[in-house]
Amino acid sequence: MPEPRTSIRPWHRSRFRRAFSAVMAGVAASATIVAVTALVFVLLYILIGGIGSMNFSIFTQGPVPMGQEGGGLRNAIIGTLILISIACVIGLPIGILGGVYQLETNTTFSRTLRFFTDVMNSIPSIVMGIFAYLIVVLPAAEISPGHAFSAFAGGVALGFLMIPTVMRTTEEILRLVPVALRDASLALGASQWRTTLSVILPSARGGIITGILLALARIAGETAPLLFTAFGNLDFNVRLDRPIDALPLNIFNYATSPYENLHHLALAGAIILLAIILVLSIAARWALKGQLQD
Amino acid sequence: MPSEAAVIEAVPAAPPKSRRWETRRNIGDKVYKWILTVAAVSVLLIIAGTIYELTMGSRQSIAAFGLRFFSDSNWDPGRHLFGALPFILGTLYSSFWALVLALPIGLFTAIFLSEMAPRWLERPVSFMVELLAAIPSVVYGLWGLFVLQPFLVKYFEGPIANGPLAALPIFGGTANGYDMLSASVILAIMVLPYITAVSRDILRAIPRTVREASYALGATSWETIKGVVLPYARAGIIGAVMLGFGRALGETMAVTMVIGNAPIFKTDLFSSGYTLASVIANELAEASGLYRSALIEIGLCLFLITLVVNAAAKLLIYYTAQDLNATGGKK
Numbered sequence: 001m002p003e004p005r006t007s008i009r010p011w012h013r014s015r016f017r018r019a020f021s022a023v024m025a026g027v028a029a030s031a032t033i034v035a036v037t038a039l040v041f042v043l044l045y046i047l048i049g050g051i052g053s054m055n056f057s058i059f060t061q062g063p064v065p066m067g068q069e070g071g072g073l074r075n076a077i078i079g080t081l082i083l084i085s086i087a088c089v090i091g092l093p094i095g096i097l098g099g100v101y102q103l104e105t106n107t108t109f110s111r112t113l114r115f116f117t118d119v120m121n122s123i124p125s126i127v128m129g130i131f132a133y134l135i136v137v138l139p140a141a142e143i144s145p146g147h148a149f150s151a152f153a154g155g156v157a158l159g160f161l162m163i164p165t166v167m168r169t170t171e172e173i174l175r176l177v178p179v180a181l182r183d184a185s186l187a188l189g190a191s192q193w194r195t196t197l198s199v200i201l202p203s204a205r206g207g208i209i210t211g212i213l214l215a216l217a218r219i220a221g222e223t224a225p226l227l228f229t230a231f232g233n234l235d236f237n238v239r240l241d242r243p244i245d246a247l248p249l250n251i252f253n254y255a256t257s258p259y260e261n262l263h264h265l266a267l268a269g270a271i272i273l274l275a276i277i278l279v280l281s282i283a284a285r286w287a288l289k290g291q292l293q294d
Numbered sequence: 295m296p297s298e299a300a301v302i303e304a305v306p307a308a309p310p311k312s313r314r315w316e317t318r319r320n321i322g323d324k325v326y327k328w329i330l331t332v333a334a335v336s337v338l339l340i341i342a343g344t345i346y347e348l349t350m351g352s353r354q355s356i357a358a359f360g361l362r363f364f365s366d367s368n369w370d371p372g373r374h375l376f377g378a379l380p381f382i383l384g385t386l387y388s389s390f391w392a393l394v395l396a397l398p399i400g401l402f403t404a405i406f407l408s409e410m411a412p413r414w415l416e417r418p419v420s421f422m423v424e425l426l427a428a429i430p431s432v433v434y435g436l437w438g439l440f441v442l443q444p445f446l447v448k449y450f451e452g453p454i455a456n457g458p459l460a461a462l463p464i465f466g467g468t469a470n471g472y473d474m475l476s477a478s479v480i481l482a483i484m485v486l487p488y489i490t491a492v493s494r495d496i497l498r499a500i501p502r503t504v505r506e507a508s509y510a511l512g513a514t515s516w517e518t519i520k521g522v523v524l525p526y527a528r529a530g531i532i533g534a535v536m537l538g539f540g541r542a543l544g545e546t547m548a549v550t551m552v553i554g555n556a557p558i559f560k561t562d563l564f565s566s567g568y569t570l571a572s573v574i575a576n577e578l579a580e581a582s583g584l585y586r587s588a589l590i591e592i593g594l595c596l597f598l599i600t601l602v603v604n605a606a607a608k609l610l611i612y613y614t615a616q617d618l619n620a621t622g623g624k625k
């Protein structure tokens with residue numbers, strides 16, 4: 001809870017000390033301007049460059065060999081959607097159920113678990129990628145040599161990255177459901193699981209959706225863990241046991257390539273990615289708004 | 295005592311307590327409880343599994359190099375020489391400069407937002423600064439390549455490299471943009487929202503009465519901030535900075551795209567370097583055998599460093615917040 005601001009305005013008769021205070025206020029204001037300017041510079045560049053590089057074929061064409069004109073991001077966009085779907089299948093049940101667990105228990109063990117959830121949230125995403133690489137990619141390579149990287153491995157890495165965010169937001173939102181609702185349900189003879197399923201989760205629906213959307217916004221742009229799991233693919237692929245292309249991977253490869261037309265593709269990819277993240281974030285706020293009005 | 299016993303007998307069953315497991319014999323609830331516990335414990339399993347798998351994966355490299363891995367500065371996969379020192383130093387050095395740049399801006403922004411800005415300005419500005427955290431790393435990298443590097447080369451690196459300051463040990467190297475400086479500036483922008491948001495929340499939680507007392511003693515606003523508010527929030531701000539440091543250490547894509555990726559460490563801001571995360575990003579997919587094992591050990595190293603930094607930061611922030619809540623409640 002933030003403290004209410006004081007309404008008292010200090011005043012000192014020493015003109016020098018008043019002036020110095022005003023100067024420092026100016027320094028703080030300029031620091032804020034610098035921070036906001038950084039954001040504006042990044043966003044404006046991506047916006048202008050991205051819109052300038054946009055055209056319809058970006059959505060309909062796959063990649064072309066390096067150095068050739070044309071080419072699009074169709075495979076990458078579809079790949080990113082597939083990767084996110086796999087991540088949801090893995091991350092959402094664990095995240096939501098874990099959040100319910102945090103709500104239902106209050107023991108030393110559950111508080112320790114909560115601390116570790118925070119710890120997990122701060123593990124660098126590339127380390128999660130290595131974990132997925134070790135438990136999915138390497139065993140897969142042993143079973144069928146030549147088919148190491150896969151969409152599934154990338155989805156596992158992203159799914160693990162989702163878990164802590166979903167877990168914490170689910171718990172926080174469920175705590176807002178009035179205890180009386182739960183007590184009423186239990187008093188009517190409903191069992192614990194029935195109460196959770198039919199009373200608590202539905203009444204916190206909007207908030208849980210918010211948590212999910214924020215987690216999706218976080219993983220949509222993840223690149224590092226995909227480099228050695230989903231790997232990227234020049235051909236169109238929807239099979240989960242084969243390498244798959246992803247939007248962030250394309251941005252990375254194209255931006256670091258020496259070709260001008262690929263730079264434009266990277267910019268177009270960046271603006272599509274930012275648009276996806278923006279839509280998810282706005283939808284998240286909107287879902288929460290509905291929640292608070294209920 | 296007897297009267298209490300009578301009361302207990304008079305009430306046949308204790309009312310169901312919320313937030314507690316029921317002990318009734320209900321198969322559904324038992325299953326429910328187990329499913330929830332498994333889901334929650336999976337977090338522990340993933341963390342433990344990560345440590346286990348990374349350790350197992352780096353066995354070969356640990357056996358081959360031992361502790362020398364961390365003090366050897368040769369990285370030459372062709373000759374099977376693997377030393378992680380340039381990456382460790384490169385990671386710490388780029389993150390250090392990122393903090394040097396981000397800390398003053400972040401802290402002053404937090405001070406502005408919590409102490410000075412009017413409400414109508416505070417909300418949108420806070421939102422904009424936090425929006426910086428929503429932009430993916432790879433997009434920062436793209437911006438770094440196309441905008442920041444040319445800008446730095448033209449207006450900062452070029453003039454300095456051709457001027458008298460080039461003699462300083464931090465301004466050597468070729469001014470081509472693929473260097474520590476670009477990486478640090480990008481990292482600074484990326485950690486700025488974390489430092490700002492956490493410090494702002496800590497500053498806001500400081501009781502109003504503390505400031506009013508300082509004003510009553512004749513202090514100006516700045517003297518109050520410097521002499522009362524900041525010392526009050528010190529531990530929490532240190533926590534916020536460490537949180538930013540943890541983020542910077544593990545940041546991969548943006549750094550990989552601008553740092554130049556050369557496995558050498560120099561203190562020159564204008565010379566290329568490499569970080570723990572970037573070397574994994576660039577080389578793991580193609581590596582095998584001892585090479586792969588060495589890269590996984592680098593991952594383990596990165597994991598442990600960030601784990602320690604983040605856990606310490608979380609605890610500092612947590613205890614400061616608790617402290618503030620306690621004093622805030624008393625007034």
